[in-house]
Structures are given as structure tokens and as C-alpha cells.
Amino acid sequence: MSNIPSELKYTKSHEWLRVEGDGTVTVGISDHAQALLGDMVFVELPEPGTSLDAGEECAVVESVKAASDVYAPVTGEVVAANELLEDAPETINTDAYNDGWLFRIKLEDEAELKDLLDAEAYAELVTEEDH
Amino acid sequence: MSNEPLIFEHSRPGRVNRAQSAHLGGNLDGIPESLRRKQPPRLPEVSELDAVRHYTRLSQKNFSIDTHFYPLGSCTMKYNPRACNTLASLPGFLGQHPLSAERDSQGILACLWDLQEMLKEVTGMTAVSLTPMAGAQGEFAGVAMIRAYHDARGDNARTEILVPDAAHGTNPATATMCGYKVREIPTDTHGDIDIEALMAAVGPQTAGIMLTNPSTLGVFERRIHEIARIVHEAGGLLYYDGANLNAILGKVKPGDMDFDVIHMNLHKTFSTPHGGGGPGAGPVGVSERLQPFMPIPVVGRDDSGAFRWLDERDLPQTIGRLSAHMGNTGILLRAYIYALMLGREGMVRIADYATLNANYLMARLRDAGFDMALPERRATHEFILTLKHQAREPGVTAMDFAKRLLDYGFHAPTTYFPLIIPECLLIEPTETESKQTLDAFVEAMAAIQAEAEKDIETLKGAPYSLPVRRLDDVKAARKLDLRWQAEA
Amino acid sequence: MPFIPHTEDDTRAMLATCGVDSIEDLFDEIPPELRADALDGIPAGRDELAVSRLLHARAAENAQPLCFSGAGAYEHHIPAAVWEITTRGEYYSAYTPYQAEASQGTLQLLYEFQTMMAELTAMEVANASLYDGATALAEAVLMAVRANRKSKARRIFMPRTVHPRYRDVMQTIVRHQGITLELLDYNSAGGHIDPASLPAEPGDITALVIPQPNFFGVLEDADALTDWAHTHGALVIGVVNPTAMAVITPPGEWGVLDENRGADIVCGEGQPLGIPLASGGPYFGFMCCKQKIVRQMPGRIIGATVDLEGKRGYVLTLQAREQHIRRSKATSNICTNQGLMTTAATIYMTVMGPTGLERVARQCHANTRALVQRLGETDGVETLFDRPGFHERVLRLPRPAGEVLAELAERSILGGVDLAADYPELGHALLVCATETRSEADIDAYAKALAEVLG
Incomplete structure (x- = not known):
């Protein structure tokens, strides 16, 4: 059973998002997603300063058997990317929700957060996909 | 088997092969120092015997058709007749410069002309261009022709290529290279295209659809005429991926299935060698409306009957050239020799016995307790076995089966393709294998199944009898080591 | 039956296992209206002797001037050892080395090939081949567009001293990618691209192609051209003759500016390395690059790793770039490459x-x-x-x-x-x-x- 922290928001494409309270949000991929992809070998991240639209492809996580696009869950400017992942992409496997974060976005419109899934809804989605 | 060092590790400074170049040399007058290389490249310095022994030993670490049964689905690993190599290697063919005059090239041109004609006949297409150098390049040529056709009619709003979700990865990759968006069409539970989804997907944006028939699921797409009608009525064209042509050679002509363009993989159906990953050849056949757009050069004849190359002067609307010369000529020649030996009866027999072997193997494996992905369907030249139950309990995956088969002396079937079938093995025996070989394969599969029920760890650790045990793909991708470096 | 081993007894037993009376019954899912007539346009089969006679006659019709x-x-000259070994069945009839444990021969050989090509061009890494020199250049152009993230123009400077057929092939392949190929004319006295003729303020350029030697056989001023390109934010694509690499400055050393020395991508035709002329093919294309852009390189790449017991072994790596995984977002649609030709080239370089x-x-x-x-x-x-x-x-x-x-x-x-x-x-x-x-x-x-x- 995968780990789905209740304080986070989620997308149907398996990103998680943490509202930091300073106008930024942190984005990563869910524990379920990392388990499906397997051992991470490479991560391509957006450069800080890049403007993203919600739903835009902005990063790639790559394992031996798959490469998967990561989509921006909300609109805004990238303010940080997790450089740790360049040398240690496996951090996503070991700690998807903390050290394995991908990038941080300065949120443009808080209303977009309402469109995201809560933990319960995401858990339901994961269960459905398993069947 | 012992570890064979890298050739660089055999190298000793100053060791040279006198036989090769002792009397060659000359000064570099006219080339200023500033343009000259300062340090020679660190190529190996070994004797001819060192080289021969090293590469012979490496060869012995390979599985190959010549040494092992290779039931690799969608790859058509049939016997490569020796005559094809020997005759294609006659000095009169090997020594020919590609820019030789046509009058000095009538021998090779005649062979290529004959091959074009035979491929036209067996596919039911109007014309054939032999120039694409592999299946993927044939696909590129085909989709580029579809695009050129729409463009020539001023029909510029077509932006999408439809591709079944079970398709080879080259299909969507090719559509992208031709500037199209890819829209996937789902497969129904019987392995056919989901017609309703297709009808919902087609429209004025549809440039065409790329189909394999028999499909990558190893079954014949029964409603092909309906699919063709739907796509054609929407103004799109039909592309036939010839990867599975072996199944229907001489039985069904793609042209009769209303395809507008097809590519053939000569290294599959026409038995040219796979060579450890090529070279292949991917000729394209076209219907009349795509003929003006064919890639060049194409072999033609002048009024006197002499053969000549057709180029942009003959085909001004061509999509252009795909290689510096005329494609993988030597591979085309091998396919031609094979086709001559088969003749018209031999071609049909390929489909007969490839289909018999696949259906027999499927029946035997089913009797041995294995699950088929599409149990109610006939196999074509290949079929899919799914290990989803074994994966759940006792927890043995398709990959484990594949690796353990190597210990039993069989190359693994294709694993994890098509992507839409869980834990699958795609099995294609080809027509050149005997009943006895197929029976031995069934016994191996049954033995592995017994091991799985008894001792799962044995499978997880396989293979044991090969030059290396299971290799660490993850380390290879994380810590890239793509070349040998001399110790500092 | 040529190449079909079935005896009548085998066939009968197999049909019984399948539960059908005839092979024909196995085709019952194919709609009858689709079944083809006899293949009248194809001659009857011939045995090896007859085909041999025909092919010898055809080969003799090719003049050998x-x-x-x-x-x-x-x-x-191709040393005899090269093709004697290359046509061993274990190389000739092997598949692409996806099952690494069963393909260590091909994989180790390709790792050696990659090392040799990198050495020859003085580049950091190489792939395991593309179709030919012309398509390698087309792929290099596509790769440069992906790798040069600072450039948005998709604009390539293409000398007229590049092989005209290579330029044709490039047009065919990159046409649909919104890439502009801007031709650079050559100096009529030297037959080369005069660095002084290049614009002082060229704007946004993605890459400059440098042929060495060029189509006329002339050696370009690769140092000056490389420095000019790098100064203007363009990548350098070298297209080189591998034999020439033994004596002239390799692209990895082009340029005199210390930072960013050398070409970024190098490609070329591998035919001079032990491949017969054979009316134009099969040959092979090669490609090398700086390691930092290797993930943008198309085609197969072999990497060294270890097995369960820590023993050295080789695998196809970085496969997530390729079409069978990345599908519509792959770096290229290439699947089959020119494996057997690189086998010959590796043995050629070793013997020489x-x-x-x-x-x-x-x-x-x-x-x-x-x-x-x-x-x-x-x-x-x-x-x-x-x-x-x-x-x-x-x-x-x-x-x-x-x-x-x-x-x-x-x-x-x-x-x-x-x-x-x-x-x-x-x-x-x-x-x-x-x-x-x-x-x-x-x-x-x-x-x-x-x-x-x-x-």
C-alpha cells in the first residue's frame, strides 16, 4: 500500500504539492508513482525563472524502464529546483515527499489549488488504477 | 566461462601488424603542422592473432540463430541461409563504387529491379522504393509521403496520426519526426482496434493511421476494411507497418486491405541477417496516389530496356533522399537471393508454416498450463502468453522466466511488449524451426514453471550458466561508463 | 521445402494438437475476400545451384574499372581477418542485444567500438552507430537543436562544402521540424569556408556544421570556425572522415579558446573503416559527443556495469531516450542500426x-x-x-x-x-x-x- 500523506494535494498525473505558506508550493511525484517507475536514474528539472502554465510538461523523471513527464500542477514561476537529484536521483525512491522534491513554484492564483485532489481522493484513484 | 579482457587490455605499446601496412606510408607535405594530429589515437596495438582470438572468443558469448532457438516475438528470427551471404559477397557486387556509371552497373540494377517487381507482386502495391535502410526509416518515408500527399493538395489542416496503443514505439516516434501529433487508439478485449474509439478520433485533423496487421498482439485485425473505410472517409490515409508480414506473405496482400503505403522489414520476412542490431532494409510500397512522392533513387528502365536510376528529375514531387547513396544495397541483394530460392510457392509456405508453428506452440503451452492473453483467438505467426498469475503468486515475473530460459539454452521471447498486456511473453517461433525444437521449448517452460512453484529464488537468480549473471541496469544508467579509459 | 524442416508426420501431428484438419484452417479468422490469388508475377523457386549461376552472371555484368x-x-584494403570473423554466425545471426546476458559478445565489442570512435575523434563518448554518414548528420542537427537550450532559433549554418547528398538527406529528414538550414558559400580560391566571411553579428544560431575534410577534399580552418561558433553561442557539429583522423587534428581538439574547446557533436561515414563499397551500402554512420549532452544523443549506447556477483558486464543503457520506451518523445525513431558493420569496423581498427x-x-x-x-x-x-x-x-x-x-x-x-x-x-x-x-x-x-x- 503506498504512502499518501494527508496534508498534501495531488494531481491525477501523480504529482504531489505542498503549500508552503509563503506564496510558494513544492512539487514532487507521489510514492505510488515512484514505485511504478522503479529505480530512478536521471531527473531533468526546469530552470529557476521559467514560467509554467498549469498542466505544462516541465520535468522528466527517468528510470531504467521508463521515462515519465512531470506536469506543473499550478501556474507560476519556478523559484527553485532540487539540485540534490542531479547526483542522487534515487532520493525520489527513498524519500518521495521530503528530500525527493522536484521544484518549487511561486503560485500565481491560489484558486487553482481547489482543482487539485486531496489525499482521500488520490488514494481512491490509486486503488482504482490497481484494478 | 572466463572473462575476456577488453581488446585495450591486450594492447602492448609497439606491437604492430606488419602484414597490413608495412610498405605503406608517405609524407604529409602540404598539410601544415597546425592541422596535423599531435597524439595518435589510442587504438589497440595487438597482433593479428590477438585480434582474431579476442573477437572469436567474444562471439562465443552471444546467442544467435545459428546457435540457439530465438522465439523473439515481432522480430522474426528465422534461419539466414548461407547462400544469401556468399552470393551477395561476390567480388562483382562488393567492389562496385556507388557512383559507378549506370552502364557499368547493369548487374546490380537488374537484381534490384527484379526485387522491386517481386515485392510489388507480393504486397499488391503499385510501386516500390528500396532505399529506406531499416523499418523505422521505411516508416519515416511512409509518413513523410502521407504528409507530402496532403500538402500537395493544399490540405494543410491535418495534424494528427492515429496509432493503436499496442503499436511498436517506432510508430509514434516516426509520426513526431514528420511533425505530427500522435493520438492513441485503444484496443478492445479481443485484440482488435476499438472501432467506436476510432470513429470518435477521426476527423478533418486526421492525416492517417499506422497499423500492423496481424497486429502486435499476434492476431489478425478482422475489421480492417471497416477501419480503412472510416479513415479514408475522413480524408486520412492508411499506413501498413510490415513488421508482421511473415504471417500473411502471399496469403493477404496489404494493397488488397486498402493500405496506401507499407514498409517491409527485409531483415525479418526476407531473412537478411539481424547482425546484432542491423543493418536492416525497409523498402516502401505505395498505392497509385502516393507514387509521385516515393523516396529516391528508384530503379527504372529506359526505352532500350537498360536499367537506370530514377531521381528527382523523374519524380519531381519525391520526399527526397534517405541515404547518401541507394540504401543498404547488400542487404537488398540478400533478400533478392532468398526470394529467388523461395519462389512463389515458397513465399506462401512461409506464412503456412510460421502460422502452424505458432499455433502448435500456443496449443502445447496452453496444455502445459500457461495462460494466453487472447485465448479465444487464433495465433498468427506469434502469440502472447501472460504470466500475470505467476507474478501475483508465487511472484515470478516475465523477466524471471526470460532469464531462466537462457539457462535452458533458449533465447528469451520478447518481454513486456506490447505494453498493454501485463507480464507478457510475445513468442514467435518462425517457420524454420522443427517440431522437435518447439517441443523442447515447451518442456523448458514447464520445467521453469515447476521451479517457480517450488523454489522461487532459483528463478530470481537466473541466469547461472552464461558469461555473466543478471546485470545491474540501474548502476549502468546512474554511473555512466560508456568507454574504456586508460588507467591514469 | 526450402528452409522448412517439417516432415509430413510432423505436420500431421501438429495439426492434430491444434485441433484442425489443415493448415488452411488456421487462417479462418481472415475474411475470405482478403485472400490473395496466386503470385503469378513471382518466378517459381530455384535451388541454390540455379540461383548461384544467375548471381554469378549478374555480378559479371557489373564492370570493375x-x-x-x-x-x-x-x-x-580490408584485411582478410575482418570479414572472416564478422560473418561468424554468432555475430551475423544475433539479434539486437536487449537480453544482455545472452549478448555479451556483441555488447563488449560495441563498448570497444564506442571507445575507438571516441579515441579517433578525441571526443568523450560515442554511440553504437546510425544508418550512414548522411543520416548521421541529419540526426546530429536534430540533436543540436535539443542540446542547445539557449538557442531558440532552430537555425543551422550549413557550408556548401558539405557533401551535397548529405544536404539532400538532411532536408528530407529535418524538413518537418521547423529547422532552417542556412547555406554558407565557400571561398572560391581556397574551396573552404573562410572564417573572415562569417557575419560579425549572426544573431541566434543553433549550430555550425564543419566538414573535415570537406566534400572537395580540402581541409577547413576548423579551429577558427569552432571558436567563431562558440563565441556566438552555437554548437559545433563536425562531420569527419575517419581515415583522416589518423593524421589531422581531431574535432575534440578544435579551437584555441580554452573554455568550451572542441566540437560538441561529431558524426560521419564509417565506410572507410573496413566496409566494402558494395554499390553504396550497407555502410554505417557514427556519432560522438561531449558527455554532458549524451542524453540528447540518438541511437543505441552501451554502458559497462557489474552483475550480481560484481563481475564486469555490458548492457544497453540510457534506453529511456529511445523509441521503444519514450515513443512519441524519443530522441529519434531509429531502432535497427548497422550492427554488423560496426563489428567489422571494430575488427578493422583493431587489426590496423x-x-x-x-x-x-x-x-x-x-x-x-x-x-x-x-x-x-x-x-x-x-x-x-x-x-x-x-x-x-x-x-x-x-x-x-x-x-x-x-x-x-x-x-x-x-x-x-x-x-x-x-x-x-x-x-x-x-x-x-x-x-x-x-x-x-x-x-x-x-x-x-x-x-x-x-x-
Whole structure:
């Protein structure tokens, strides 16, 4: 059973998002997603300063058997990317929700957060996909 | 088997092969120092015997058709007749410069002309261009022709290529290279295209659809005429991926299935060698409306009957050239020799016995307790076995089966393709294998199944009898080591 | 039945297992209206003896003139060991090495190949081959567009000294990607791209292509061109002849500016490395690059790793770039490459070694100089371009080259390549080449024949 922290928001494409309270949000991929992809070998991240639209492809996580696009869950400017992942992409496997974060976005419109899934809804989605 | 060092590790400074170049040399007058290389490249310095022994030993670490049964689905690993190599290697063919005059090239041109004609006949297409150098390049040529056709009619709003979700990865990759968006069409539970989804997907944006028939699921797409009608009525064209042509050679002509363009993989159906990953050849056949757009050069004849190359002067609307010369000529020649030996009866027999072997193997494996992905369907030249139950309990995956088969002396079937079938093995025996070989394969599969029920760890650790045990793909991708470096 | 082993008993037993009466029954899912008629247009099958007779006759219809043509395909001596080993069934009839444990021979060989190509070009890494030199250049252009993230223009500077057919192929392949190929004209005295002729403020350029030697056989000022490109934010794509690499500055060392030294991507035609002329193929394309952009490189790449017991082994790596995983977002649609040709090339480079390859390169250079000198003794024949060259040269004849070549052909000489269609501004121009396989007597024979034809 995968780990789905209740304080986070989620997308149907398996990103998680943490509202930091300073106008930024942190984005990563869910524990379920990392388990499906397997051992991470490479991560391509957006450069800080890049403007993203919600739903835009902005990063790639790559394992031996798959490469998967990561989509921006909300609109805004990238303010940080997790450089740790360049040398240690496996951090996503070991700690998807903390050290394995991908990038941080300065949120443009808080209303977009309402469109995201809560933990319960995401858990339901994961269960459905398993069947 | 012992570890064979890298050739660089055999190298000793100053060791040279006198036989090769002792009397060659000359000064570099006219080339200023500033343009000259300062340090020679660190190529190996070994004797001819060192080289021969090293590469012979490496060869012995390979599985190959010549040494092992290779039931690799969608790859058509049939016997490569020796005559094809020997005759294609006659000095009169090997020594020919590609820019030789046509009058000095009538021998090779005649062979290529004959091959074009035979491929036209067996596919039911109007014309054939032999120039694409592999299946993927044939696909590129085909989709580029579809695009050129729409463009020539001023029909510029077509932006999408439809591709079944079970398709080879080259299909969507090719559509992208031709500037199209890819829209996937789902497969129904019987392995056919989901017609309703297709009808919902087609429209004025549809440039065409790329189909394999028999499909990558190893079954014949029964409603092909309906699919063709739907796509054609929407103004799109039909592309036939010839990867599975072996199944229907001489039985069904793609042209009769209303395809507008097809590519053939000569290294599959026409038995040219796979060579450890090529070279292949991917000729394209076209219907009349795509003929003006064919890639060049194409072999033609002048009024006197002499053969000549057709180029942009003959085909001004061509999509252009795909290689510096005329494609993988030597591979085309091998396919031609094979086709001559088969003749018209031999071609049909390929489909007969490839289909018999696949259906027999499927029946035997089913009797041995294995699950088929599409149990109610006939196999074509290949079929899919799914290990989803074994994966759940006792927890043995398709990959484990594949690796353990190597210990039993069989190359693994294709694993994890098509992507839409869980834990699958795609099995294609080809027509050149005997009943006895197929029976031995069934016994191996049954033995592995017994091991799985008894001792799962044995499978997880396989293979044991090969030059290396299971290799660490993850380390290879994380810590890239793509070349040998001399110790500092 | 050719290549089908079934006895009648086997077939009967197999049909019984399948639960059908005849093979025909196995095709019952195919709609009857789709079934083909007999293949009347295809001849009846022949046995090996009959086919052998036909093919020997056909091979004899190909004339075998003395070859002085190059233009991307070169007649070199191929040591006998090369194809003796390459055509061993274990290489010849193996599949792509996806099952690594069953393919260590091919994989280790390709790892050695990658090392040799990287050494030859002085680049950091290489892939395991592309189709040919022309498609390799097209793929290099597509790769440059992906790798040069600072450039948004998708604009490539393409010298006219690049092989005209390579430029044709590039047009075919990159046409649908919104890429602009801007032609750079050559200096009419030198036959090269004069760095001084390049714009001082070129704007956003994605990459500059540098052929070395170029199509005319002339050596480009690669250092200055590389520095110019890097100064303007463009990547450098080298397209090089591998034999020449034994004696001239390799692309990994181009440029004098310390930062960002060397070409970024290097590609070329591998045919000179042990591949027969064979009417144009199969040959192979090669590609090398700086390691930092390796994830943008198309084609298969082999990496070293270890097995469960820590023993060295080799696998296909970075597969997530490729079409079978990445599908519509792959770096290229390439799947099958030219595996067997790289096998031959690896053995060729091994048997020749650094010394052998250098001797070949020097002999080619010397022979071409001798050829040009001898041909120039005939009245009206002049050498074009005063820049240094490697093993090809452009001559200007007093009559159309096509006519002269036809008359030489009657004397069993393939006298070079007519440049009239691609470079009409050069007049009656002919591209000639003499590799190490041409003897003094051969050169003499050509000179005498040319004197007769023009006399």
C-alpha cells in the first residue's frame, strides 16, 4: 500500500504539492508513482525563472524502464529546483515527499489549488488504477 | 566461462601488424603542422592473432540463430541461409563504387529491379522504393509521403496520426519526426482496434493511421476494411507497418486491405541477417496516389530496356533522399537471393508454416498450463502468453522466466511488449524451426514453471550458466561508463 | 521445402494438437475476400545451384574499372581477418542485444567500438552507430537543436562544402521540424569556408556544421570556425572522415579558446573503416559527443556495469531516450542500426592499430598528390583550390567532365565524380581520389588514358 500523506494535494498525473505558506508550493511525484517507475536514474528539472502554465510538461523523471513527464500542477514561476537529484536521483525512491522534491513554484492564483485532489481522493484513484 | 579482457587490455605499446601496412606510408607535405594530429589515437596495438582470438572468443558469448532457438516475438528470427551471404559477397557486387556509371552497373540494377517487381507482386502495391535502410526509416518515408500527399493538395489542416496503443514505439516516434501529433487508439478485449474509439478520433485533423496487421498482439485485425473505410472517409490515409508480414506473405496482400503505403522489414520476412542490431532494409510500397512522392533513387528502365536510376528529375514531387547513396544495397541483394530460392510457392509456405508453428506452440503451452492473453483467438505467426498469475503468486515475473530460459539454452521471447498486456511473453517461433525444437521449448517452460512453484529464488537468480549473471541496469544508467579509459 | 524442416508426420501431428484438419484452417479468422490469388508475377523457386549461376552472371555484368572516385565512399584494403570473423554466425545471426546476458559478445565489442570512435575523434563518448554518414548528420542537427537550450532559433549554418547528398538527406529528414538550414558559400580560391566571411553579428544560431575534410577534399580552418561558433553561442557539429583522423587534428581538439574547446557533436561515414563499397551500402554512420549532452544523443549506447556477483558486464543503457520506451518523445525513431558493420569496423581498427591506420592515411594523401600531379601534366587540366587537402582534389578539365568520364570508362577507368550538377560555377570540374589501393602503375594508367581522351 503506498504512502499518501494527508496534508498534501495531488494531481491525477501523480504529482504531489505542498503549500508552503509563503506564496510558494513544492512539487514532487507521489510514492505510488515512484514505485511504478522503479529505480530512478536521471531527473531533468526546469530552470529557476521559467514560467509554467498549469498542466505544462516541465520535468522528466527517468528510470531504467521508463521515462515519465512531470506536469506543473499550478501556474507560476519556478523559484527553485532540487539540485540534490542531479547526483542522487534515487532520493525520489527513498524519500518521495521530503528530500525527493522536484521544484518549487511561486503560485500565481491560489484558486487553482481547489482543482487539485486531496489525499482521500488520490488514494481512491490509486486503488482504482490497481484494478 | 572466463572473462575476456577488453581488446585495450591486450594492447602492448609497439606491437604492430606488419602484414597490413608495412610498405605503406608517405609524407604529409602540404598539410601544415597546425592541422596535423599531435597524439595518435589510442587504438589497440595487438597482433593479428590477438585480434582474431579476442573477437572469436567474444562471439562465443552471444546467442544467435545459428546457435540457439530465438522465439523473439515481432522480430522474426528465422534461419539466414548461407547462400544469401556468399552470393551477395561476390567480388562483382562488393567492389562496385556507388557512383559507378549506370552502364557499368547493369548487374546490380537488374537484381534490384527484379526485387522491386517481386515485392510489388507480393504486397499488391503499385510501386516500390528500396532505399529506406531499416523499418523505422521505411516508416519515416511512409509518413513523410502521407504528409507530402496532403500538402500537395493544399490540405494543410491535418495534424494528427492515429496509432493503436499496442503499436511498436517506432510508430509514434516516426509520426513526431514528420511533425505530427500522435493520438492513441485503444484496443478492445479481443485484440482488435476499438472501432467506436476510432470513429470518435477521426476527423478533418486526421492525416492517417499506422497499423500492423496481424497486429502486435499476434492476431489478425478482422475489421480492417471497416477501419480503412472510416479513415479514408475522413480524408486520412492508411499506413501498413510490415513488421508482421511473415504471417500473411502471399496469403493477404496489404494493397488488397486498402493500405496506401507499407514498409517491409527485409531483415525479418526476407531473412537478411539481424547482425546484432542491423543493418536492416525497409523498402516502401505505395498505392497509385502516393507514387509521385516515393523516396529516391528508384530503379527504372529506359526505352532500350537498360536499367537506370530514377531521381528527382523523374519524380519531381519525391520526399527526397534517405541515404547518401541507394540504401543498404547488400542487404537488398540478400533478400533478392532468398526470394529467388523461395519462389512463389515458397513465399506462401512461409506464412503456412510460421502460422502452424505458432499455433502448435500456443496449443502445447496452453496444455502445459500457461495462460494466453487472447485465448479465444487464433495465433498468427506469434502469440502472447501472460504470466500475470505467476507474478501475483508465487511472484515470478516475465523477466524471471526470460532469464531462466537462457539457462535452458533458449533465447528469451520478447518481454513486456506490447505494453498493454501485463507480464507478457510475445513468442514467435518462425517457420524454420522443427517440431522437435518447439517441443523442447515447451518442456523448458514447464520445467521453469515447476521451479517457480517450488523454489522461487532459483528463478530470481537466473541466469547461472552464461558469461555473466543478471546485470545491474540501474548502476549502468546512474554511473555512466560508456568507454574504456586508460588507467591514469 | 526450402528452409522448412517439417516432415509430413510432423505436420500431421501438429495439426492434430491444434485441433484442425489443415493448415488452411488456421487462417479462418481472415475474411475470405482478403485472400490473395496466386503470385503469378513471382518466378517459381530455384535451388541454390540455379540461383548461384544467375548471381554469378549478374555480378559479371557489373564492370570493375580502376577506381579513382571517392565522394564519401572509398576503396580501402580490408584485411582478410575482418570479414572472416564478422560473418561468424554468432555475430551475423544475433539479434539486437536487449537480453544482455545472452549478448555479451556483441555488447563488449560495441563498448570497444564506442571507445575507438571516441579515441579517433578525441571526443568523450560515442554511440553504437546510425544508418550512414548522411543520416548521421541529419540526426546530429536534430540533436543540436535539443542540446542547445539557449538557442531558440532552430537555425543551422550549413557550408556548401558539405557533401551535397548529405544536404539532400538532411532536408528530407529535418524538413518537418521547423529547422532552417542556412547555406554558407565557400571561398572560391581556397574551396573552404573562410572564417573572415562569417557575419560579425549572426544573431541566434543553433549550430555550425564543419566538414573535415570537406566534400572537395580540402581541409577547413576548423579551429577558427569552432571558436567563431562558440563565441556566438552555437554548437559545433563536425562531420569527419575517419581515415583522416589518423593524421589531422581531431574535432575534440578544435579551437584555441580554452573554455568550451572542441566540437560538441561529431558524426560521419564509417565506410572507410573496413566496409566494402558494395554499390553504396550497407555502410554505417557514427556519432560522438561531449558527455554532458549524451542524453540528447540518438541511437543505441552501451554502458559497462557489474552483475550480481560484481563481475564486469555490458548492457544497453540510457534506453529511456529511445523509441521503444519514450515513443512519441524519443530522441529519434531509429531502432535497427548497422550492427554488423560496426563489428567489422571494430575488427578493422583493431587489426590496423594506430600505426596501420596512420600509414593508410599517409599513403592516401601521397597517392592523391601524385595523381593530381600526373593528371595536371595534360594540357588544359588544372587543380582548383589552393588550401591543403587530404585524399581528394578538384580538377578542372577543358571539356565537360561527364563526357571525359564516359570515354575513360571505355578504357576501364572510373575517373572521378562529375561536379557539374552540384557546383556548376566550377566549370568542368572533376573530384578525384587515389587511396592506398592505387599503385603507381594505376596512376600512370589513368594519366595516360586522360592524355589520350583529351589529346
